[in-house]
Amino acid sequence: xxxxxxxxxxxxxxxxxxxxxxxxxxxxxxxxxxxxxxxxxxxxxxxxxxxxxxxxxxxxxxxxxxxxxxxxxxxxxxxxxxxxxxxxxxxxxxxxxxxxxxxxxxxxxxxxxxxxxxxxxxxxxxxxxxxxxxxxxxxxxxxxxxxxxxxxxxxxxxxxxxxxxxxxxxxxxxxxxxxxxxxxxxxxxxxxxxxxxxxxxxxxxxxxxxxxxxxxxxxxxxxxxxxxxxxxxxxxxxxxxxxxxxxxxxxxxxxxxxxxxxxxxxxxxxxxxxxxxxxxxxxxxxxxxxxxxxxxxxxxxxxxxxxxxxxxxxxxxx
Numbered sequence: 562x563x564x565x566x567x568x569x570x571x572x573x574x575x576x577x578x579x580x581x582x583x584x585x586x587x588x589x590x591x592x593x594x595x596x597x598x599x600x601x602x603x604x605x606x607x608x609x610x611x612x613x614x615x616x617x618x619x620x621x622x623x624x625x626x627x628x629x630x631x632x633x634x635x636x637x638x639x640x641x642x643x644x645x646x647x648x649x650x651x652x653x654x655x656x657x658x659x660x661x662x663x664x665x666x667x668x669x670x671x672x673x674x675x676x677x678x679x680x681x682x683x684x685x686x687x688x689x690x691x692x693x694x695x696x697x698x699x700x701x702x703x704x705x706x707x708x709x710x711x712x713x714x715x716x717x718x719x720x721x722x723x724x725x726x727x728x729x730x731x732x733x734x735x736x737x738x739x740x741x742x743x744x745x746x747x748x749x750x751x752x753x754x755x756x757x758x759x760x761x762x763x764x765x766x767x768x769x770x771x772x773x774x775x776x777x778x779x780x781x782x783x784x785x786x787x788x789x790x791x792x793x794x795x796x797x798x799x800x801x802x803x804x805x806x807x808x809x810x811x812x813x814x815x816x817x818x819x820x821x822x823x824x825x826x827x828x829x830x831x832x833x834x835x836x837x838x839x840x841x842x843x844x845x846x847x848x849x850x851x852x853x854x855x856x857x858x859x860x861x862x863x864x865x866x867x868x869x870x871x872x873x874x875x876x877x878x879x
């Protein structure tokens with residue numbers, strides 16, 4: 562009797578197992594069949610992407626030694642990227658390396674997380690061979706189409722396509738300037754009173770630092786800061802524009818490290834609201850402790866900096 566019961570139990574278990582796996586197989590076939598075309602489109606879109614370097618194998622490069630003018634690189638070489646990122650990456654999410662700057666792309670918001678630049682007196686010097694008017698804003702085909710910003714997103718939005726890596730910072734070659742016009746380097750900015758005025762003054766100030774320091778490292782990006790509403794609760798709210806829902810940041814930051822010839826470092830950090838700012842507002846009003854930006858952005862800037870090298874932070878002795 563016990564043997565017969567055992568055989569029945571084994572037979573039932575075997576039948577149940579077979580039925581389970583048969584059902585799973587049929588279910589998988591049914592689920593996959595309707596999406597065959599979608600998967601093919603995604604695969605085709607992936608294949609159409611322009612390949613752009615992400616994280617290279619770094620060489621040993623002294624960023625205190627400027628690149629000779631005749632050896633200007635028009636591609637993202639490991640040597641140049643290691644110069645730009647000498648003091649560390651703030652993050653490693655969707656990193657893209659361009660001819661003269663490096664950025665991390667925020668695929669959800671269609672703007673950068675951060676953009677890193679290494680400026681020298683030569684890189685910002687006036688160059689008659691470089692003509693900004695010949696540069697066109699264009700979609701970045703290294704970004705998957707699902708996450709790519711388009712010029713149509715900005716059209717009639719009321720916002721400028723605001724450079725994170727400023728075009729005026731990259732004058733050594735026309736290609737360097739042109740790369741800054743990829744929409745992956747842009748974020749929506751209020752035009753009159755901000756992008757064309759106060760933010761531009763901050764960019765010019767950063768370039769002017771190269772008159773004092775042979776190397777200036779600058780990290781720029783967007784912020785989405787919380788604000789208390791009438792109900793007493795705190796919210797993070799921001800507008801999105803266009804069919805691709807490009808995020809409009811509430812604020813923008815710049816964190817700057819200026820390096821002397823003997824490799825002493827001065828650090829500055831700025832946060833500016835994305836709104837009209839009075840022309841008579843001094844830039845120092847927007848200085849904040851660097852750790853404030855790090856907490857807000859969720860990033861660690863210049864984490865490879867030896868703090869003993871820091872002489873000043875926001876003009877005060879470190």
